[in-house]
Amino acid sequence: MLRKTLSLALLVITLASCNDKGSSKITEQDMKAVEAEKALMGKFPKIELDKAEHDFGTIKEGEVVETVFKIKNIGDSDLIIADAKGSCGCTVPEPPKEPIAPGQSAPIKVSFDSNGKTGQQNKTVTLTTNTETGNETFNIKANVTPKDGKAVYVTQ
Structure with missing residues (x-):
């Protein structure tokens, strides 16, 4: 068949x-x-990230920080990233526009705008792809200190 x-x-x-x-x-x-x-035939692209999470450490409210995730296609066909979204508008991923061939790598730049955010921030980036699962995720985090210098206490 x-x-x-x-x-x-x-x-x-x-x-x-x-x-x-x-x-x-x-x-x-x-x-x-x-x-x-x-x-x-089961020939899917497969994603390997250089890191699953990036920690920006402590930053001041209002700073915009960036990092780069390196994505490698370790599968059997071209990797296509159809969409990339952050879990909120403050997290903006910039994926490659061209397919990634098997064995090749490409950068995904992710910026985080801490304006209006204070305390511990954990954000997710979701990629819509042509992999077997159809999507892949990775995370960024930061501890954001307020502009006024007052401490933020997180309780659980």
Whole structure:
């Protein structure tokens, strides 16, 4: 069944290229078909992060701090990051726009704006990807001291 499906996808790609009057350009639709076949065969990209969390330590309220997470594709097909979101508007990830080939790495810059935030801050970044699970997460944290210099006490 799987072999028949793969053969059908390759046939569609071949016919599409033959009907294009000599052009060998592969369309986005063709790529989606190939990616779907890879998924059926269990060939997914897989993410390896250089760190699961970054601690900015103690910072002053109003500071904007940045870090870079290095993401590596240790899977069998190109890694596509369709979306990246912070758990609040103060956390902004900047993922790569291009696919990451197997064995390759790319940076994801994450900035945190501490304006209006005080005390211990724990934020999550969620990536929507074409991995088997469909999403990946990592964290940042910081202890933010208020602008006025007063101590913040966290009780549990």
